Amino acid sequence: xxxxxxxxxxxxxxxxxxxxxxxxxxxxxxxxxxxxxxxxxxxxxxxxxxxxxxxxxxxxxxxxxxxxxxxxxxxxxxxxxxxx
Amino acid sequence: xxxxxxxxxxxxxxxxxxxxxxxxxxxxxxxxxxxxxxxxxxxxxxxxxxxxxxxxxxxxxxxxxxxxxxxxxxxxxxxxxxxxxxxxxxxxxxxxxxxxxxxxxxxxxxxxxxxxxxxxxxxxxxxxxxxxxxxxxxxxxxxxxxxxxxxxxxxxxxxxxxxxxxxxxxxxxxxxxxxxxxxxxxxxxxxxxxxxxxxxxxxxxxxxxxxxxxxxxxxxxxxxxxxxxxxxxxxx
Numbered sequence: 001x002x003x004x005x006x007x008x009x010x011x012x013x014x015x016x017x018x019x020x021x022x023x024x025x026x027x028x029x030x031x032x033x034x035x036x037x038x039x040x041x042x043x044x045x046x047x048x049x050x051x052x053x054x055x056x057x058x059x060x061x062x063x064x065x066x067x068x069x070x071x072x073x074x075x076x077x078x079x080x081x082x083x084x
Numbered sequence: 085x086x087x088x089x090x091x092x093x094x095x096x097x098x099x100x101x102x103x104x105x106x107x108x109x110x111x112x113x114x115x116x117x118x119x120x121x122x123x124x125x126x127x128x129x130x131x132x133x134x135x136x137x138x139x140x141x142x143x144x145x146x147x148x149x150x151x152x153x154x155x156x157x158x159x160x161x162x163x164x165x166x167x168x169x170x171x172x173x174x175x176x177x178x179x180x181x182x183x184x185x186x187x188x189x190x191x192x193x194x195x196x197x198x199x200x201x202x203x204x205x206x207x208x209x210x211x212x213x214x215x216x217x218x219x220x221x222x223x224x225x226x227x228x229x230x231x232x233x234x235x236x237x238x239x240x241x242x243x244x245x246x247x248x249x250x251x252x253x254x255x256x257x258x259x260x261x262x263x264x265x266x267x268x269x270x271x272x273x274x275x276x277x278x279x280x281x282x283x284x285x286x287x288x289x290x291x292x293x294x295x296x297x298x299x300x301x302x303x304x305x306x307x308x309x310x311x312x313x314x315x316x317x318x319x320x
Contacts, residue, residue, distance in 0.1 A: 041264050041271060041301025043229075074308055 001025050004065055004081040008053045012077050017056045020047030032059055053079065129179040141169035175210050175217075178247035183262050186244065190234035191266060199310075201225040202238045203318045211282045212249035220278025220294070222246075223318040226263055227270040227303055227310065233263070252278055252297050260299040271302030273314045 007018045019034050022045040029036070034047035049056060057067065057079065065081040072078070145165035149156045156165065203223040211218050222242050226233075245258045260274040275298045284291050303310045 039301075039305075040261065041305065043268070043270070043302070 001028075002083050004028075004060065004083075005078060006053060006056055006060075006081070007076050007078045009077070010075050012053050015050045015052050016048045017051060017053045018046050018048050019056060021045070028063075031063065032056060053077070057081075127180060127182055129176075131180070134173050134180075138166070138169055138173070141172065142166045145169055174247075175208075176248055178244045181244045183241060183244060183266065186240045187233065187237055187266050190237045192232050192234070193230060194228065194232045195230065196228050196232055197230075197270070199225055199227055199313060199317070200232065200235075201314065201317050202235055205239050205242050207242055207246045207255075207276065207278065209246040209248070209250045209252075209255060209278075211280060212251055214282040214286070215249070216281040216285065218250075218252065218278045218280040218282070218295075220276055222259065223273075223275045224259065224263070225273045225304070225314040225318070226267065227272075229268055229270045231267045231269070233267055238263070252276055252280075252295055256297040256299045260301050264301050269302065271300070271304035271307075271310060273301075273304040273311065274299045275315075275318060 001024075004019075008015065019032050020029050022036075024047055029047045032047075032049055033051075034049050036045055036047050038045045060081055064083045066083070068080045068082045070077070070079045142165040145168045146156045149161060149164065154161060156162075201224070203221075203225075205222040205224065207220050207222045209218055210216070224238050224242075241259055241262050245255055245262070256274050256276050260272045263269065263272045263274075275296065277294050277296045279294055283289070283293060300311055304314060305311070
């Protein structure tokens with residue numbers, strides 16, 4: 001599973017950071033300390049951590065992920081990472 | 085009765101099972117235990133309870149009148165304790181009903197996925213802090229996910245939750261949660277604008293102030309364009 005998308009909203013200095021979807025690797029999610037949740041009203045599950053995105057990016061680099069690109073969608077900031 | 089007494093709250097949820105889109109959704113059955121409100125709530129009060137508690141309510145009002153310095157025996161106040169007790173039971177009749185009672189027959193499978201809005205629903209509720217009315221309008225919008233609700237049922241949901249001792253923030257959220265649990269729509273938006281007599285008649289005594297609260301769930305929360313469409317349509 002080489003690709004990963006992480007995102008945060010409004011400010012990048014503070015969490016929560018969304019780190020996975022329903023089918024994300026559970027081991028990786030556990031490594032990040034992520035919690036799985038289904039927000040009331042949404043039809044999907046997501047993994048999130050309370051850390052700021054920089055903390056998450058540093059953790060992901062330590063297990064081989066590199067940032068491929070970054071973008072903003074409305075008030076959401078998204079980082080795309082890839083692992084060789 | 086004590087076990088079923090409603091605190092007019094809603095249980096904190098760990099995360100409901102996510103419904104798979106396109107598969108048949110089971111109707112939520114009433115009385116399947118659990119929290120004291122919403123679909124699974126038990127009725128904390130019945131018509132019978134109303135009749136049984138009327139004398140003690142009236143006696144309590146007589147005590148209140150006396151303590152306020154009035155004479156409960158004067159002609160104008162003779163039947164007031166009984167009238168006030170009946171009125172208070174009417175103002176809190178939301179405790180006698182559950183959502184399941186109202187909604188089970190009015191959920192229809194419909195291939196409609198555009199926004200449905202019912203706005204300007206009149207709402208009368210009681211502030212739980214001062215037992216004084218707050219009055220306003222409720223606007224509800226939802227994006228159906230293959231199931232729609234009878235339009236009058238949205239107003240009935242408002243009635244069930246507003247005819248209680250309430251806080252406007254909680255009322256807004258309860259209405260949104262009830263619709264979400266009933267239909268599992270793509271999103272729900274509820275906006276309430278109300279005037280609080282506790283601010284008008286006492287305390288700060290600001291007559292023209294209004295309190296607006298909103299709850300956005302699902303795509304109404306996640307997608308700014310959907311939220312914008314809803315807010316524009318309820319404004320016009």
